[in-house]
Amino acid sequence: MSEDIALGRNKETSPQGPTLPILQKIISLSYQIQNLKKEHAILSHQVKNGNTDSFPGPEVLETLHLLNNAYELLKKKYLEESSERRRLYNEVIELKGNIRVFCRCRPLNQVEIANGSNYVAEFDPSLDNELHIISSDSSKKQFKFDHVFKPEDNQEAVFAQTKPIVTSVLDGYNVCIFAYGQTGTGKTFTMEGTPESRGVNYRTLEELFRISQERSGIMRYELFVSMLEVYNEKIRDLLVENSNQPPKKLEIKQAEGTQEVPGLVETRVYGTEEVWELLKSGSQARSVGSTSANELSSRSHCLLRVTVKGQSLIDGQKTRSHLWLVDLAGSERVGKIEVEGERLKESQFINKSLSALGDVISALASKTGHIPYRNSKLTHMLQSSLGGDCKTLMFVQISPSAADLGESLCSLNFAARVRGIESGPARKQADFTELFKYKQMAEKLQHDEKETKKLQENLQSLQLKIAAREHKCRGLQEKVRELENQLVEERKTRLKQETRALAASSQSSLPSPKQGEKTKVERKPPLGPSKLRLPLRRITNFIPPPSPLHTMKIKTTASMVQSSMQDKENIARTSMTGRETKSLLQPRRISMAARPTTATSAQVRQPKRRVSIATFHPEPNSNLTTPLHTSASRLKNKGAVGRQSFVKDPRKARYSRLFSPLPEFRSASETTPTVMRSSSKFMGSPPTQAGSWKPRHPTVVALQKKSLVWSPLKSRGVKYRKSLLPSRPSTEMQ
Numbered sequence: 001m002s003e004d005i006a007l008g009r010n011k012e013t014s015p016q017g018p019t020l021p022i023l024q025k026i027i028s029l030s031y032q033i034q035n036l037k038k039e040h041a042i043l044s045h046q047v048k049n050g051n052t053d054s055f056p057g058p059e060v061l062e063t064l065h066l067l068n069n070a071y072e073l074l075k076k077k078y079l080e081e082s083s084e085r086r087r088l089y090n091e092v093i094e095l096k097g098n099i100r101v102f103c104r105c106r107p108l109n110q111v112e113i114a115n116g117s118n119y120v121a122e123f124d125p126s127l128d129n130e131l132h133i134i135s136s137d138s139s140k141k142q143f144k145f146d147h148v149f150k151p152e153d154n155q156e157a158v159f160a161q162t163k164p165i166v167t168s169v170l171d172g173y174n175v176c177i178f179a180y181g182q183t184g185t186g187k188t189f190t191m192e193g194t195p196e197s198r199g200v201n202y203r204t205l206e207e208l209f210r211i212s213q214e215r216s217g218i219m220r221y222e223l224f225v226s227m228l229e230v231y232n233e234k235i236r237d238l239l240v241e242n243s244n245q246p247p248k249k250l251e252i253k254q255a256e257g258t259q260e261v262p263g264l265v266e267t268r269v270y271g272t273e274e275v276w277e278l279l280k281s282g283s284q285a286r287s288v289g290s291t292s293a294n295e296l297s298s299r300s301h302c303l304l305r306v307t308v309k310g311q312s313l314i315d316g317q318k319t320r321s322h323l324w325l326v327d328l329a330g331s332e333r334v335g336k337i338e339v340e341g342e343r344l345k346e347s348q349f350i351n352k353s354l355s356a357l358g359d360v361i362s363a364l365a366s367k368t369g370h371i372p373y374r375n376s377k378l379t380h381m382l383q384s385s386l387g388g389d390c391k392t393l394m395f396v397q398i399s400p401s402a403a404d405l406g407e408s409l410c411s412l413n414f415a416a417r418v419r420g421i422e423s424g425p426a427r428k429q430a431d432f433t434e435l436f437k438y439k440q441m442a443e444k445l446q447h448d449e450k451e452t453k454k455l456q457e458n459l460q461s462l463q464l465k466i467a468a469r470e471h472k473c474r475g476l477q478e479k480v481r482e483l484e485n486q487l488v489e490e491r492k493t494r495l496k497q498e499t500r501a502l503a504a505s506s507q508s509s510l511p512s513p514k515q516g517e518k519t520k521v522e523r524k525p526p527l528g529p530s531k532l533r534l535p536l537r538r539i540t541n542f543i544p545p546p547s548p549l550h551t552m553k554i555k556t557t558a559s560m561v562q563s564s565m566q567d568k569e570n571i572a573r574t575s576m577t578g579r580e581t582k583s584l585l586q587p588r589r590i591s592m593a594a595r596p597t598t599a600t601s602a603q604v605r606q607p608k609r610r611v612s613i614a615t616f617h618p619e620p621n622s623n624l625t626t627p628l629h630t631s632a633s634r635l636k637n638k639g640a641v642g643r644q645s646f647v648k649d650p651r652k653a654r655y656s657r658l659f660s661p662l663p664e665f666r667s668a669s670e671t672t673p674t675v676m677r678s679s680s681k682f683m684g685s686p687p688t689q690a691g692s693w694k695p696r697h698p699t700v701v702a703l704q705k706k707s708l709v710w711s712p713l714k715s716r717g718v719k720y721r722k723s724l725l726p727s728r729p730s731t732e733m734q
């Protein structure tokens, strides 16, 4: 029953021809749902009345319960169907194209009929989407559009084809409909119409009210209307109540993803009658003038904006979309309509903005990156509703008269270009105030994420740097330790060799040389070639326990080295206090150059000798074992006081002394605690393997090749010092 009614009604509303089967199904379903709702309302009413008459029995209650369940089920199904309908509906529009072009040819007017003008437009009754234009040479040019309206087609027929697009605004899509064409071809007639045959503007609002009423169960809509004109590149509000006041200067501003005109009157409309009054007052305020082509020619572009705010009552989703209904000024060429003065100026502005519209359409057609929307107020205003993700409908208006052939061809060619634009699918417009809020939140989140990422990257790079430095540090520490070990071992070896050489020389020098014999200065035997030197060994930073062997060796070594130092040692000893003596008992490392000279100058002068003695100074609160550190720590230590009595510079932890290995001095120095301690340091060293060791470390090899030996204890000053002293006067002391 309801389906038949639905189809019957559909036929009524679609007299233009066959409707798509899918649309028919959608419409039929909508009517079915409507009928069911009505039935439900009647039943509910009956039940309510029954309630007031008498208390309902259990059967009535049961029926009520069942009815309620059925209602809920129906409501659910309706919502599903409604959403499916919207989806299918939009799909149909998209399949037809988001930019659509309708051509409308007006009938010959009285003047043209009187003049006996010929028809240049030909229509095929079986085809509603093409027309032929007969040129002056009788050749025909074919034009195809989405729909072609013949002169006899009325306003209803036009709106029936327009309706599917305009109603998209209720689904949240931006829509723009504009009428383009030569002056006097019926642009205003199509858009505004007359009280007898109303145009697209009024019919659109009427339809919007009808649908919003129909959807009132699931959607709540609010409709607002603004009306403005662009006259000589100035925006003028057509809905300002007191037109005696000087017009406000209106400018286009980019706000929340769309173009807004702050200060523009936006009137909320509730019904069709109100709308009609509004449209009438707006069009009366419009700038019109008389031209040779049209007595009441529109000298401006008239833009009617319908803003639709929608909110779903089911899920609360909000939409805010615009529908622009634009009646453009005439596109005629200036020369043709014989204008001058103010009219000429108007025409120039009109042509300029229409040319800008053409550029925008060309750019959209050629899909260039930059679309010159801002070249005119008209295109700037329509930016968010032209091309891209919007639905656009263009009416190209033509005159059938042979006198307007040139202008008609111009308009048709322009329209054909517009039709060539392939735009992407239309996008639903959310309410931008909500969207803007979310956008800001998303931007903040993005910014925070970026900052966090940056910080993480910084942290990572710092960690990498630290790791690299630690690695480098470890390598350097290793190198330093290795070099120290090598140096210590080398010194040990040299000390042994020198001790041996001193012992040998002292034995050989026992028979004293004859008086007056020329003193021979024996040169210190050179160290063996670097390859034959003893291997360097690791140094330990602990004092080895005293052993009988140590004591014996200490005594031997000390007795030898101390004998030549007697004179200086005496001075040192006398200056030592009890505290200093205590500090001297602490392990020390010293270097000494020994000259085996006798007390008298008559004796044979022994070659100058140098002895390096490493001493150990325990650091109470440190685990570090490098000599550098030990040395540095020693500086801080109070024990440094004892050292001051030995050397001029208390910071130096290495001493070079000249001494005589002669036996007469040995006994006196044998018990010098410093020497004993110092020597004991070496007594714990493992046996060396002379001759079998070859240094591998490049630094050691390089140092061995030179006559210089690097001392780590001097490394603080980064200076190298010769370890082998040249022959100098015996009093020299470092």
Ligand SMILES: Nc1ncnc2c1ncn2[C@@H]1O[C@H](COP(=O)(O)OP(=O)(O)OP(=O)(O)O)[C@@H](O)[C@H]1O
Residues within 6 Å of the ligand: 105, 106, 107, 109, 151, 181, 182, 183, 184, 185, 186, 187, 188, 189, 190, 294, 296, 297, 298, 299, 328, 329, 330, 331, 397
């Ligand atoms: N399809 C039509 N059927 C009947 N009359 C029409 C039709 N189209 C236009 N007319 C009439 O032609 C005349 C000029 O139309 P209209 O003013 O709408 O042209 P226009 O293109 O808006 O001109 P302008 O650009 O100068 O404003 C009007 O009197 C209008 O009633």
